[in-house]
Amino acid sequence: MAELDRVERWAEALIRLHLDDTWSFGFDRAVKRAGLTDFTARRITVSKHLAARWDDDEVHQTLLHEVAHAMVGPGEGHGRRWLRTARELGYVGGRTHQGEIAAERAGWVGRCPGGHEHVRFRAPRGRYACRPCSKGAPQAVEVRWERRAA
Ligand SMILES: [Zn+2]
Ligand SMILES: [Zn+2]
Incomplete structure (x- = not known):
């Protein structure tokens, strides 16, 4: 943010x-x-x-x-x-x-179990936790990335 x-x-x-x-x-x-x-x-x-x-x-x-x-x-x-x-x-x-x-x-779109919007211009490196989903969760909730079709 x-x-x-x-x-x-x-x-x-x-x-x-x-x-x-x-x-x-x-x-x-x-x-x-x-x-x-x-x-x-x-x-x-x-x-x-x-x-x-x-x-x-x-x-x-x-x-x-x-x-x-x-x-x-x-x-x-x-x-x-x-x-x-x-x-x-x-x-x-x-x-x-x-x-x-x-x-x-943005070239990359991320999905998380909570359905929050995640976009990146560059290829995401490593793990990326969804902040709203991870708040209060026992462990970080990961975003799964997909390359957007050009
Ligand atoms: Zn323009
Ligand atoms: Zn989420």
Whole structure:
């Protein structure tokens, strides 16, 4: 689970590094998508709802995805220039269209007995306990990972 003030600091650092001070960052209340680049307002937003539930890695990847959009401009979509820029920033996820659900960006989907949502952009290493399921359980309840079909 990512802390929102930390997410804000990363976002501002990325904007300083790759964009300019006409760009700003904020949180939005979306529940079905992770991030958004608004070229008119020159503003990158990340869902507060998802940022609070996701691990740092996922939130960071979402920021890289959006910063790459801001860098290449509105006409590029998820084309080759966008993808190349995103990869240079360290984005490891796939292409999606804005409006697709956030989890569709991630390459790995996890299942636990409690049916909680788990997504990872990178191949999960080692054991990964589902926090809600493991709370109060005699031992950690493991998440089982599957590669999402491309
Ligand atoms: Zn996108
Ligand atoms: Zn669970």
